[in-house]
Amino acid sequence: MRRTIIFSMILASLILAAAFAVAGPQAPVHSISLPETRVELAPGDGKVKVETFCNICHSLDYITMQPKFSRAQWTGTVNKMVKVFGAPINEEDSKMIIDYLVAQYGAGN
Amino acid sequence: MMRRGFSRRDFLKTAGAFTAMTAIGEFPAEVFADERKMVRFPEKTDLIVLTQRPVQLETPLHYFKELITPNKALFVRWHISQLPTSVDLNLWRLRVGGNTEKELALSMDDLKQFEKVSYTAVIQCSGNGRSFFEPWVAGGQWKNGAMGNVTFAGARLRDILNKAGIKAGSVDVSFDGLDRAPLPSVPDFVKSLPVDKALEDDILVAYEMNGEYMPLLNGFPARLVVPGWYATYWVKGLTDITVLPKQFEGFWVKTAYRIPDTACGCIPPGSAPKKTIPINRMTTRSLIIDPSVQAQLKAKKPVEIMGIAFSGGYSIREVIVSVDKGKTWKEARLGQDKGRYSWIQWFFPWKPDTPGKYTLMARATNSIGESQPFESLWNPAGYLWNKIEKVEVMVT
Numbered sequence: 001m002r003r004t005i006i007f008s009m010i011l012a013s014l015i016l017a018a019a020f021a022v023a024g025p026q027a028p029v030h031s032i033s034l035p036e037t038r039v040e041l042a043p044g045d046g047k048v049k050v051e052t053f054c055n056i057c058h059s060l061d062y063i064t065m066q067p068k069f070s071r072a073q074w075t076g077t078v079n080k081m082v083k084v085f086g087a088p089i090n091e092e093d094s095k096m097i098i099d100y101l102v103a104q105y106g107a108g109n
Numbered sequence: 110m111m112r113r114g115f116s117r118r119d120f121l122k123t124a125g126a127f128t129a130m131t132a133i134g135e136f137p138a139e140v141f142a143d144e145r146k147m148v149r150f151p152e153k154t155d156l157i158v159l160t161q162r163p164v165q166l167e168t169p170l171h172y173f174k175e176l177i178t179p180n181k182a183l184f185v186r187w188h189i190s191q192l193p194t195s196v197d198l199n200l201w202r203l204r205v206g207g208n209t210e211k212e213l214a215l216s217m218d219d220l221k222q223f224e225k226v227s228y229t230a231v232i233q234c235s236g237n238g239r240s241f242f243e244p245w246v247a248g249g250q251w252k253n254g255a256m257g258n259v260t261f262a263g264a265r266l267r268d269i270l271n272k273a274g275i276k277a278g279s280v281d282v283s284f285d286g287l288d289r290a291p292l293p294s295v296p297d298f299v300k301s302l303p304v305d306k307a308l309e310d311d312i313l314v315a316y317e318m319n320g321e322y323m324p325l326l327n328g329f330p331a332r333l334v335v336p337g338w339y340a341t342y343w344v345k346g347l348t349d350i351t352v353l354p355k356q357f358e359g360f361w362v363k364t365a366y367r368i369p370d371t372a373c374g375c376i377p378p379g380s381a382p383k384k385t386i387p388i389n390r391m392t393t394r395s396l397i398i399d400p401s402v403q404a405q406l407k408a409k410k411p412v413e414i415m416g417i418a419f420s421g422g423y424s425i426r427e428v429i430v431s432v433d434k435g436k437t438w439k440e441a442r443l444g445q446d447k448g449r450y451s452w453i454q455w456f457f458p459w460k461p462d463t464p465g466k467y468t469l470m471a472r473a474t475n476s477i478g479e480s481q482p483f484e485s486l487w488n489p490a491g492y493l494w495n496k497i498e499k500v501e502v503m504v505t
Contacts, residue, residue: 031195032151032325036161057190057291059162067245077247084364086294 039064046100053089053097054081063105074101152324154181159249163187163288164326167254173398173417176445176454177229178257180318185326186234186255186340188298188361193287193346196330203269203314203331207351210274217316217330223264226313230336230450231258231419232343235366235388238494244379246491253396253498258417258452261334263315267308269350275304281357282307284333287346300342301357302335311336311450314347336450337422339388339492341366362387367490374493375486382489390421392495393480395428395455395473406504411460414441418473419452427474428455434468434499435483441471449476461504469500
């Protein structure tokens with residue numbers, strides 16, 4: 001079933017792409033489909049929380065792209081996601097997420 | 110993962126190796142530019158992926174050997190994850206309203222009825238070069254590829270606003286596009302300009318890039334073009350222009366995209382600004398594109414050093430080049446002038462006398478005397494990067 005859906009999606013995008021190529025500029029309907037591949041995070045306590053919550057708004061390469069931040073910087077970043085952008089993360093989960101980020105993607109302090 | 114452990118020199122080496130490989134088309138399917146993955150997104154070529162959702166793609170430096178950056182190679186940066194992936198021009202309208210005499214809902218055909226204006230302009234992300242900041246700052250970790258030089262064409266924003274008729278007492282004009290936030294609590298990406306700025310001659314609602322319609326990821330069907338200013342204002346997939354009788358209070362202007370209110374837009378590294386203002390005009394920059402760090406240079410064999418230079422809306426008056434780590438400087442020859450918003454290419458003949466390691470540097474100055482610092486100017490969001498770049502090359 002899943003394979004059929006994927007196959008249909010590929011077929012649909014091929015047809016769309018072909019339509020594009022023929023129609024040239026300013027075809028009335030202009031469509032694309034965006035690729036997204038899974039970002040594998042480093043194993044560690046809190047990984048599942050990170051995958052669950054951070055992924056709501058952005059792909060996880062937003063984490064892996066960052067330099068090795070201090071605890072203060074990662075805390076600031078997670079707090080910004082919660083307080084400024086309204087990420088639905090409670091205090092306990094926030095703490096776990098920060099600990100994970102500091103341990104796996106931090107400067108170790 | 111060795112992300113930040115290596116030195117600037119290592120970075121230059123890696124980037125150079127990568128650029129060289131790209132140029133001769135010899136890379137495997139999975140290639141990493143110092144661990145930065147290349148992916149081909151729709152209507153784009155292989156670009157360096159910073160993030161996938163919302164998507165941020167960086168242009169490999171070798172594209173900047175050309176005066177004009179191809180549409181497929183231009184960088185991509187979106188802020189909130191629900192991007193437009195399909196646009197029906199039968200349905201798309203550009204609505205203009207708010208504090209205006211009348212409301213407009215312009216179709217693409219309507220938009221094309223306005224006088225068509227075209228020029229070449231540098232489009233550059235506010236955070237281009239952010240990854241070079243020390244201490245590090247959070248945000249998209251761009252190197253130098255979040256920019257390009259593109260010929261835009263479209264209608265003057267002023268002509269559109271005048272058709273709607275701006276009422277007296279208007280203060281700001283806001284711009285919204287097709288992108289939407291993933292949660293109601295995430296602020297929609299809306300930008301604004303002061304009304305006087307919005308009425309300047311050269312601001313466009315562009316529907317063409319380099320003579321073609323633009324890729325969806327670069328703003329199809331129309332985007333704002335504010336030449337000389339950072340691309341944060343160049344709203345993509347534009348749908349709403351709203352004239353406001355008071356200052357715009359949206360998050361992406363009032364809270365985000367702000368710089369310290371100091372002459373240099375900078376503060377002591379690691380400190381917090383006392384007062385901030387919205388980011389605006391671009392700083393003056395020059396880059397050395399060729400030779401790259403990977404070049405095989407021979408003593409007594411002449412080469413031509415080539416690069417680009419631009420500033421926030423003022424022509425480049427001069428580019429000076431040093432091949433001895435800044436001890437002595439000589440003027441470079443400037444290439445074709447495509448106007449004050451475009452970048453200009455520069456060329457510098459060089460014949461290294463003896464084998465060894467050489468540090469190449471370039472420094473641009475614009476027509477109002479703005480130039481580039483030898484030491485980086487720091488701000489907490491990682492904007493305005495324009496430190497003089499150094500390229501180390503080996504001569505054998």
